[in-house]
Amino acid sequence: METTQAPLLEMSDIDKAFPGVQALSKAKLTLHAGTVHSLMGENGAGKSTLMKCLFGIYKKDAGTIRLEGNPVSFRDPKDALDNGVAMVHQELNQVLRRNVMENIWLGRLPLKHGLVDNDKMYRDTKAILDDLQMNIDPKAIIGNLSVSSRQMIEIAKAVSFNAKIVVLDEPTSSLTEKEVTHLFSIIRQLTSRGVGIIYISHKMDEILRISDEVTIMRDGMWIATRDAGKLTNAEIIRLMVNREMTQRFPPKTNKPSQVALEVRNLCGKYEPTFRDVSFDVKKGEVFGISGLVGSRRTELLNTLFGYYAKESGDIVLHGKVVDNSQPDKAALNGFSLLTEERRATGLFPQANITFNSIIANLRSYGKFLLDGRKMNRDTDWVIDAINVKTPNKRTLIRSLSGGNQQKVIIGRWLLTAPEVLLLDEPTRGIDVGAKYEIYSLILKLAEEGKSVIMVSSEMPELIGICDRILVMSNGRMAGVVERGKDFGDIPGEQETILTLAAMYV
Amino acid sequence: MQKGKVFNRQRVVDFLLQYAMYIILLAILVTVSIIRPNFLAFGNILNILKQASTKGILALGCAGLIVLAGTDLSIGRVMGFSAAVTAALVQSVTYKSRYFPQMAQDLPLIVPLLASIAIAVIFSLINGFGVSKLKMHAFIITLGTQLIAFGANCLFIESQPSGTAQALSTFNQTFKDVAAGDLMLGTVKIPLVVLYFLGLAAIMWVVWNKTRLGKNMFAVGGNEEAARVSGVNVVRTIMLVYLIAGVLYGIAGFLEAARIQSVGANTGLGYETDAISACVIGGVSFSGGVGTIQGVVIGAVILQAINFSLNFIGVNPYYQYIIRGLIIVLAVAIDVRKYIVKK
Numbered sequence: 001m002e003t004t005q006a007p008l009l010e011m012s013d014i015d016k017a018f019p020g021v022q023a024l025s026k027a028k029l030t031l032h033a034g035t036v037h038s039l040m041g042e043n044g045a046g047k048s049t050l051m052k053c054l055f056g057i058y059k060k061d062a063g064t065i066r067l068e069g070n071p072v073s074f075r076d077p078k079d080a081l082d083n084g085v086a087m088v089h090q091e092l093n094q095v096l097r098r099n100v101m102e103n104i105w106l107g108r109l110p111l112k113h114g115l116v117d118n119d120k121m122y123r124d125t126k127a128i129l130d131d132l133q134m135n136i137d138p139k140a141i142i143g144n145l146s147v148s149s150r151q152m153i154e155i156a157k158a159v160s161f162n163a164k165i166v167v168l169d170e171p172t173s174s175l176t177e178k179e180v181t182h183l184f185s186i187i188r189q190l191t192s193r194g195v196g197i198i199y200i201s202h203k204m205d206e207i208l209r210i211s212d213e214v215t216i217m218r219d220g221m222w223i224a225t226r227d228a229g230k231l232t233n234a235e236i237i238r239l240m241v242n243r244e245m246t247q248r249f250p251p252k253t254n255k256p257s258q259v260a261l262e263v264r265n266l267c268g269k270y271e272p273t274f275r276d277v278s279f280d281v282k283k284g285e286v287f288g289i290s291g292l293v294g295s296r297r298t299e300l301l302n303t304l305f306g307y308y309a310k311e312s313g314d315i316v317l318h319g320k321v322v323d324n325s326q327p328d329k330a331a332l333n334g335f336s337l338l339t340e341e342r343r344a345t346g347l348f349p350q351a352n353i354t355f356n357s358i359i360a361n362l363r364s365y366g367k368f369l370l371d372g373r374k375m376n377r378d379t380d381w382v383i384d385a386i387n388v389k390t391p392n393k394r395t396l397i398r399s400l401s402g403g404n405q406q407k408v409i410i411g412r413w414l415l416t417a418p419e420v421l422l423l424d425e426p427t428r429g430i431d432v433g434a435k436y437e438i439y440s441l442i443l444k445l446a447e448e449g450k451s452v453i454m455v456s457s458e459m460p461e462l463i464g465i466c467d468r469i470l471v472m473s474n475g476r477m478a479g480v481v482e483r484g485k486d487f488g489d490i491p492g493e494q495e496t497i498l499t500l501a502a503m504y505v
Numbered sequence: 506m507q508k509g510k511v512f513n514r515q516r517v518v519d520f521l522l523q524y525a526m527y528i529i530l531l532a533i534l535v536t537v538s539i540i541r542p543n544f545l546a547f548g549n550i551l552n553i554l555k556q557a558s559t560k561g562i563l564a565l566g567c568a569g570l571i572v573l574a575g576t577d578l579s580i581g582r583v584m585g586f587s588a589a590v591t592a593a594l595v596q597s598v599t600y601k602s603r604y605f606p607q608m609a610q611d612l613p614l615i616v617p618l619l620a621s622i623a624i625a626v627i628f629s630l631i632n633g634f635g636v637s638k639l640k641m642h643a644f645i646i647t648l649g650t651q652l653i654a655f656g657a658n659c660l661f662i663e664s665q666p667s668g669t670a671q672a673l674s675t676f677n678q679t680f681k682d683v684a685a686g687d688l689m690l691g692t693v694k695i696p697l698v699v700l701y702f703l704g705l706a707a708i709m710w711v712v713w714n715k716t717r718l719g720k721n722m723f724a725v726g727g728n729e730e731a732a733r734v735s736g737v738n739v740v741r742t743i744m745l746v747y748l749i750a751g752v753l754y755g756i757a758g759f760l761e762a763a764r765i766q767s768v769g770a771n772t773g774l775g776y777e778t779d780a781i782s783a784c785v786i787g788g789v790s791f792s793g794g795v796g797t798i799q800g801v802v803i804g805a806v807i808l809q810a811i812n813f814s815l816n817f818i819g820v821n822p823y824y825q826y827i828i829r830g831l832i833i834v835l836a837v838a839i840d841v842r843k844y845i846v847k848k
Contacts, residue, residue, distance in 0.1 A: 305734070307733065307734055327733055327734055327735070327736050328736040328737065328738045330736070331735075331736030332736070337734055339731075339734055344728075344730060344731075345730040345731050345733075345734050346731055346734070347728065347731060348723070348724055348727040348728050348731055348732075348794065349727065350727050350790075350794045350795050351723065351724075351794065355720070355723065355724075358720070359720060359724050359732075359735050360736050362717040362720055362721070363717070365717075368716060368717075369711070369715045369716060370715050370716060370717060370720070372715070412735070416736075
């Protein structure tokens with residue numbers, strides 16, 4: 001009876017450091033069979049790092065992981081899966097052009113006489129799907145199914161591995177209310193068979209609805225583990241965000257003046273997108289955009305820059321409607337966009353710092369032949385003014401740290417002397433010190449009279465440096481909050497914003 | 506102490522990787538000249554350069570497409586068509602079975618040159634449109650235009666007044682002098698085609714390194730989405746790079762007609778392989794965003810030097826194919842090493 005006494009999973013004293021940041025320090029988590037255990041914390045609190053240590057994606061520096069009492073250390077996610085620990089990612093990794101059953105059995109397709117046994121695969125898949133009351137055809141092409149069905153299939157896949165532990169990462173971020181209810185009924189079926197669920201989410205109501213226990217993390221540390229029944233929203237928020245905010249942000253010195261940019265009834269064209277967004281931004285203002293995952297903040301920013309197509313609405317700069325239908329036009333109109341995915345849409349990885357600095361500003365280096373000296377001067381300016389730490393300007397950008405890469409890309413846009421800077425998650429994936437420098441830079445730009453629009457998932461960051469914050473909820477405007485009135489040393493400021501963010505979810 | 510040693514070894518390895526192709530090829534050339542000491546005669550070197558020139562010009566064109574992470578399978582056939590059109594327009598007016606019997610006097614050379622360029626540009630722009638607007642992979646669209654160009658060229662050659670599909674030959678003297686002549690420097694004869702090649706390479710070097718188009722090309726090839734977000738007009742950039750490639754193919758067709766003196770339906774067959782090989786040996790990466798004009802020039806010369814030296818020491822032609830194949834495989838295997846990010 002000893003083994004049944006041991007918890008299903010016990011992670012204790014997990015440490016993990018990255019250059020310049022201690023991502024986890026003495027983190028812990030205990031999951032019991034047949035329960036749902038939620039993991040909560042702000043972005044950067046260490047939830048995903050902890051999970052990556054469990055799955056062997058990162059090597060933990062210290063600590064132990066016990067599965068049913070036995071110490072384990074998985075080499076990679078496949079190893080974890082073979083041992084009954086499965087993860088359903090927020091971004092589903094599926095082969096879109098192939099069907100459901102092939103996706104479930106990929107890598108271990110059943111064979112008969114050396115050929116794939118499609119009949120057995122069909123029967124097995126059907127049995128699992130029926131058992132979980134999922135109404136999905138095993139032969140349907142994955143790419144034609146809804147996100148919710150695709151997620152269900154990942155859960156079915158975990159079941160097909162006889163998973164004892166299933167980790168769900170933000171499973172409801174793109175689901176409708178009805179789909180969430182269905183997901184929860186499937187989760188309950190799994191727990192009734194003794195499966196343990198680790199549930200990662202930002203949505204407090206859902207967490208209180210589905211969880212047995214809740215663990216809250218902050219700054220890479222374990223803060224508390226409580227019974228879900230004894231928690232309230234307010235208590236969770238207090239545990240999540242309680243910290244000194246004074247040191248993290250530079251003093252606010254910018255003074256917003258007259259209105260520079262007006263956005264009127266803007267709608268994106270292709271789903272998923274946002275509807276009917278209107279706001280204005282003043283010269284010298286830092287304007288934040290907040291919202292949950294799936295609130296379409298990024299889509300809004302990309303559409304303002306013409307990277308995504310707009311359906312209707314106007315973008316007005318200094319009283320004149322501007323045509324931002326393509327990024328090159330938007331750039332000429334004085335806009336610039338720092339994208340969310342630095343690797344995918346920001347860096348030219350094979351190129352050096354000079355190339356990465358000047359590429360958006362080629363127009364100013366001559367009509368036909370480019371002025372090499374001016375390009376070098378501008379690159380020096382980027383390195384000096386924004387304090388990029390690099391051996392020299394011929395260094396390949398991919399050998400810099402994330403924070404320094406980010407600074408080069410911000411510098412790239414500053415060279416174009418934009419009037420409106422659109423920054424999408426400007427501090428994502430960079431360490432605390434570099435974050436402070438980027439905050440200072442943003443405030444300095446505002447001080448110089450530029451309008452800065454900044455999307456962030458980190459609420460303290462928005463509260464720390466913005467003058468006003470637009471809150472998006474499920475593709476719609478939920479409201480605009482103001483410094484001094486709704487936030488900025490105002491009690492309950494985060495609750496105000498979170499309540500707005502959940503308005504249309 | 507120990508650390509310094511490791512560091513140095515790493516540097517040696519990096520150096521060898523960086524210049525491995527040149528080192529290996531240099532070794533081949535040295536070996537050949539040891540076997541046959543007269544190999545390094547000035548005449549031979551000029552010969553290698555001369556033979557490298559037309560294919561080198563083709564390589565200058567397609568290098569841009571490879572930097573865009575594309576390729577061009579239509580080069581050989583398109584250039585063949587250009588060469589045929591050139592040939593038809595430069596035939597000697599005293600030649601009885603000429604393509605245009607109504608032609609009573611030599612056309613100014615600019616006419617065949619522009620016609621040759623126009624043909625190649627049309628095909629290149631179709632390729633460019635397929636890649637930039639229709640979002641087709643360059644491999645597929647150029648596979649299509651390769652066949653189209655070949656068919657069109659055969660029809661063109663076949664419709665000569667003599668009614669036969671015989672090769673177009675017997676060109677006028679001006680054409681031969683300008684396109685395949687030599688420049689006398691004292692007693693040294695420098696083939697004009699070498700000068701054209703180097704001149705075009707110089708122009709392309711400027712385009713790649715000193716113009717907005719060049720920077721935009723590297724940006725689109727290195728990260729198309731980042732280029733778009735940076736305000737680069739991606740479609741226009743791709744179209745312009747293809748346009749330039751077309752111009753170069755047209756010039757190459759014009760010069761090739763003069764070099765081989767007789768243009769048939771199979772002129773240009775397989776030239777794309779040589780042009781692409783030259784780029785790859787010269788370090789233009791198939792993953793896009795990386796490459797230099799110097800590299801392409803050296804790649805073209807080295808490739809020809811190998812062909813020449815293998816012939817020179819009398820290697821069986823079948824072995825020559827095998828050796829050339831191995832060199833391409835080796836070049837890419839080493840090239841990829843340079844860009845692998847260690848994880």
